[in-house]
Ligand SMILES: Cc1ncc(C[n+]2csc(CCOP(=O)(O)OP(=O)(O)O)c2C)c(N)n1
């Protein structure tokens with residue numbers, strides 16, 4: 043694979059003429075240095091680059107420090123900060139009522155892997171078309187540092203307790219549940235996370251990104267496997283990513299053997315360049331599972347895009363919802379059967 | 393016994409899963425088509441196969457067709473319940489007994505007439521297949537009963553033909569079985585002197601249909617513009633969604649075969665109500681149907697809908713609680729829990745349809761109110777309304793346009809100076825909402841279950857918080873203007889009032905008839921919604937005593953009334969039935985009579 047067009051200075055406005063500040067949100071109230079704030083910034087960059095109209099985006103979340111962040115990006119988008127653990131089903135309703143919205147959900151590891159586990163796995167099974175981000179710090183930040191279900195076995199809490207339970211690996215779980223876009227990244231890795239989010243925004247189906255996002259207040263001590271130091275020490279990026287939309291001047295010229303490239307349904311591309319000695323085919327779910335299991339056994343935090351399948355049927359398609367005619371906008375002319383229909387139905391009950 | 397025309401209680405005892413449903417349906421529907429006022433209630437167990445189940449039919453020329461426990465005729469097809477069944481026959485009544493059931497001489501009551509019918513032998517005549525015989529034996533008892541009661545055979549033929557539409561052989565085998573029973577009764581029983589008779593009533597049941605409330609509710613959703621359903625199966629509400637799904641398959645397809653509705657069977661009620669709330673927030677007319685345990689699980693999200701002001705409709709088809717309770721029995725015991733469901737100060741509008749016809753009507757009304765008031769609206773029915781057959785008024789076509797409430801489009805926003813999602817602009821405590829996707833710079837806001845100001849920003853300010861709570865209270869008061877008013881029926885000179893709602897209403901006309909015969913006149917208010925409206929205020933004001941009749945142990949509606957009208961608290965006299973069975977006028981009459989020292 044090779045590209046033409048040299049990199050030029052980044053444009054001040056995107057393809058719909060908006061500046062990056064048009065994608066900003068309210069002022070964050072999280073702790074200084076919280077990983078979640080970095081993720082917020084990367085989301086702003088990704089949305090800006092994607093050139094999506096923020097008015098056509100809906101931001102969903104549950105409850106937690108992470109779930110507060112939708113207020114901190116895209117202030118021109120509607121948001122719904124719902125209840126603890128229920129971002130998934132709320133998003134499902136929103137998306138089906140209005141499939142024209144781009145839905146992005148931000149959740150925490152407690153919100154998703156503890157209280158919201160049921161809703162999460164079923165959302166994946168259904169392939170709800172949306173971007174689902176977990177800001178994963180292994181603790182309940184907002185309730186002051188208790189272990190969440192993604193805390194590593196043996197990790198130490200701020201109060202000195204050791205976690206005796208097995209961790210939930212959200213990425214392998216997502217693959218098992220049939221999720222069609224599964225990735226992991228790190229709040230400190232803009233270079234990787236921004237193109238991943240861009241790709242996720244163009245994915246057909248549920249795009250799940252598990253973002254390791256350290257809690258500086260309750261998870262940044264010695265003995266915590268999610269402190270900035272521990273993460274930096276154990277992190278291993280599988281690939282370097284590039285995201286190219288049909289509007290970009292860069293032309294994709296894919297050559298076999300150069301790395302992998304995935305075409306998205308709207309004509310954009312993800313290019314992946316191997317950073318690791320391991321070969322991984324991102325269309326192979328079984329291989330992805332093996333890769334994730336091996337990484338976990340080694341104590342490695344593997345990041346990158348693990349699995350993509352652009353051919354899945356999303357929930358709106360499964361339910362055969364009309365295209366270009368969202369349910370929320372329908373009125374009696376489309377919904378109320380005629381008087382004759384009622385008369386006909388009444389005949390069945392005599 | 394003198395002949396009684398169109399006035400009898402017929403009770404059929406079978407085992408669950410034995411296929412008696414269609415036979416009982418043939419009986420009820422045939423009587424209905426003859427113009428006889430009739431109802432059919434299925435008293436069934438929470439089990440798929442084997443446990444005793446009863447079907448009770450009451451015909452009454454005066455239209456009093458509530459359940460009675462003193463049966464004129466009992467058909468006993470189930471060994472397991474036979475000893476109990478013979479006790480339910482009233483003195484001088486009739487017991488039709490299959491000869492496969494063995495009763496001792498002692499158990500065979502002497503004060504009633506017992507017809508021993510060789511059903512097994514008769515079944516051998518109609519089929520060779522053991523499985524078919526098991527089903528068709530039910531049609532044989534229909535034949536026996538039809539001969540005794542004089543049910544019109546042509547009408548029965550038409551009913552069976554409609555019931556098994558397009559399946560000629562099924563129609564034939566069923567009719568054949570009915571005829572075998574009919575013939576046997578003609579040859580072996582003194583049917584001419586049987587004192588209970590069904591007689592066609594010309595013009596009877598005109599403009600009426602025979603239907604259950606869940607099917608009616610489903611049709612209400614269909615015509616009321618429901619576009620989103622999230623649900624989780626639970627008795628006795630499942631058939632509401634299942635019927636809706638079936639109707640939507642037929643009547644909600646566009647030209648390309650796409651669906652103009654999304655129906656998602658969720659993983660639990662936590663998710664089903666969240667899906668509904670998400671869809672409602674995005675602007676869809678969204679609903680769910682559930683029952684007791686499901687309502688408990690939905691509590692948290694109902695509070696979210698209340699505080700973030702998101703429309704949602706929940707149909708609670710009540711069953712016997714607490715806990716798993718009696719899943720296949722009826723009760724009105726979720727009134728208090730639902731009225732303030734969720735933690736914190738919450739209050740919800742509730743609709744109480746009294747029959748399938750009103751279920752149909754409230755199908756649309758529920759959505760209109762939810763969108764108008766931007767909150768969860770409950771519709772409380774119960775198993776009796778939801779799953780039993782009621783002769784109800786034919787549905788009137790809903791001409792009224794949908795009320796989509798206060799929604800501002802991008803175009804509207806151009807004319808709004810300083811939009812705030814939670815601002816009370818009109819003084820009715822109902823703010824204006826915008827839907828996600830509205831492309832105007834001031835449209836967006838973050839809906840949240842946390843404290844928020846008029847612009848939907850997070851706020852912990854004591855002043856702002858209290859103001860929000862007060863406005864929400866004000867909105868509940870505004871709801872009085874929109875909910876269906878009660879229906880009041882007066883008797884000249886009455887000093888006492890009766891207040892009832894939902895399926896209890898069905899028993900009240902007969903109760904009042906009985907009371908009048910004993911010299912007690914009453915006025916009657918049928919409550920159709922919460923909050924209480926001014927008509928309720930006046931009704932309580934005008935009476936020195938108000939009997940509050942309801943189907944729960946703790947006098948839940950009376951509790952709400954006492955807290956709403958503390959000065960009138962001593963006026964309320966509770967009349968309760970809570971055995972899980974549909975309410976009987978006899979019981980209510982006796983209770984009132986006892987309180988009034990009339991006996
Ligand atoms: C039903 C319910 N139970 C408990 C809580 C308290 N609670 C608030 S946030 C939270 C945990 C959040 O953890 P996580 O999702 O990991 O978010 P973080 O703060 O770590 O970003 C809990 C338990 C709640 N809000 N609701």
Ligand code: SF4
Nearest residue numbers: 073076107183257258
């Ligand atoms: S407590 Fe932790 S997760 Fe919450 S804001 Fe502070 S650093 Fe972030």
Ligand SMILES: [Mg+2]
Nearest residue numbers: 150151179181
């Ligand atoms: Mg967390």
